[in-house]
Amino acid sequence: MKRRDFFATPLLFYPLLASTKERRKLIPVSHTSLSLFQTCPLWFQKKYIEKSVVEEETEALRFGNRGHKAIELGLLGKKELPSEFQYVTALMETVKEIGKHPATVLVEAGMALDANEQPCLYNEWDRKWVHGKFDVVIIRDAEAIVIDWKFGKVKENPQQLDLASFILMANYPEVKTVKTAFVFVQHNELIDGKHVRGSEVTERRFHQLRQEFARYKLAQIEEKYPPNPNGLCRGWCPNKVCPFWKPKRGEENG
Ligand code: SF4
Numbered sequence: 001m002k003r004r005d006f007f008a009t010p011l012l013f014y015p016l017l018a019s020t021k022e023r024r025k026l027i028p029v030s031h032t033s034l035s036l037f038q039t040c041p042l043w044f045q046k047k048y049i050e051k052s053v054v055e056e057e058t059e060a061l062r063f064g065n066r067g068h069k070a071i072e073l074g075l076l077g078k079k080e081l082p083s084e085f086q087y088v089t090a091l092m093e094t095v096k097e098i099g100k101h102p103a104t105v106l107v108e109a110g111m112a113l114d115a116n117e118q119p120c121l122y123n124e125w126d127r128k129w130v131h132g133k134f135d136v137v138i139i140r141d142a143e144a145i146v147i148d149w150k151f152g153k154v155k156e157n158p159q160q161l162d163l164a165s166f167i168l169m170a171n172y173p174e175v176k177t178v179k180t181a182f183v184f185v186q187h188n189e190l191i192d193g194k195h196v197r198g199s200e201v202t203e204r205r206f207h208q209l210r211q212e213f214a215r216y217k218l219a220q221i222e223e224k225y226p227p228n229p230n231g232l233c234r235g236w237c238p239n240k241v242c243p244f245w246k247p248k249r250g251e252e253n254g
Contacts, residue, residue, distance in 0.1 A: 026220045028112075029130040029213055031160045037216050039232065045225035046239045053238040064151035067185065068135065071149055075107050075136065088149075088185050095136055095147065103140040108133060111171045119171045130213065132167045142176040144168055147183060154184045154191070159212075161193035162205045169197055 027033055027048045037044040046053040067088070073079035074092050081089060099105035110122030112131035120127045136147040146164045165178040180193040195202040219225060227244055235248030246252075 026129070026217060028128050029163075029216060031132060031163050034163075034212060034216055035159070037219065038212070039230060040228040040237065041219055041225040042227040042242060043232075043237050043239055049220075049225075055238050060152065067151045068149060071135070072108050091183060091185060095138075098138055098145070101140065103138050106134070106137040106139075108135065109137045110134075111167050113167060113170050117170050130163075130167060132164060134164060134168075137168065139172060139175060142174060144172060144175045144178045146178060146180045148181070150182050150184045151186060152184075154187050154189050156191055157182070158193065158205075159209070161191075162195070162209055165193070165195035165202070166206055166209055169195070 033044065033048055036047065043053075047055070066082075067085055070079070070081055070085045071088055071092060074081045074088075075095060081092070095105075110131065110133045112120050112122045112124065112128035114120045114124075114127045115129040117130075122128070122131060122133070134146050135149050136145075138145045138147075146168060148160075148164070161180040161182070164180050168178050169175055176197045178195045180195070182191045184190070195205070227242060229244040233242070233244045234246050235251060237245060239245060
């Protein structure tokens with residue numbers, strides 16, 4: 001608890017650090033980079049800062065990328081869904097139906113915020129501090145829906161839902177309610193969330209996010225990336241030179 005409080009008051013000590021080290025380009029917060037940092041700061045450092053490890057492109061990842069692209073082009077009316085993704089047709093039609101009513105519908109929408117939580121362009125690399133790309137965003141009056149297609153196993157990720165709402169609310173001040181939905185297309189399952197601007201729950205969730213941003217930033221300023229041994233050390237992490245790395249079970253002699 002003490003540690004969180006310490007990180008929650010970054011402005012008290014950042015000026016001392018900012019004069020020299022903070023001028024270095026920081027890796028902005030994305031759901032992926034923040035999650036990796038939380039999993040293991042050393043892995044994050046090897047991937048994003050040192051760029052000395054390359055993660056294997058698995059078939060599951062390629063499949064997910066193909067699926068995202070197919071849905072994007074389908075929603076934009078640029079290409080029919082290929083046969084391997086025909087089962088997504090009903091979901092796409094639902095989105096199109098929602099979007100028929102007067103609404104702003106954005107597909108593959110990149111949004112970003114600067115260090116003062118002010119909106120900026122997604123490609124403003126010198127300015128942006130937090131960013132996200134959303135598969136579909138539907139905005140109608142004071143309500144927004146953010147949809148993310150998932151092609152992997154069904155799992156909850158409240159932080160990703162929080163981050164999506166955080167970025168969207170800052171970009172669209174008129175939006176009072178954000179509904180977030182992870183659609184696990186292969187399983188026909190949905191994990192959803194709801195954030196109401198100014199509500200106690202939402203403010204608490206956003207406060208937690210800001211604490212995580214501060215921890216992530218401080219690590220980069222201080223260049224401290226300790227290893228955090230975890231289940232992914234068993235062959236999933238690409239940093240094979242780490243003393244905690246081990247081959248996958250069954251591959252010990254290979
Ligand atoms: S092997 Fe484990 S501790 Fe080492 S960098 Fe990878 S995840 Fe971190």
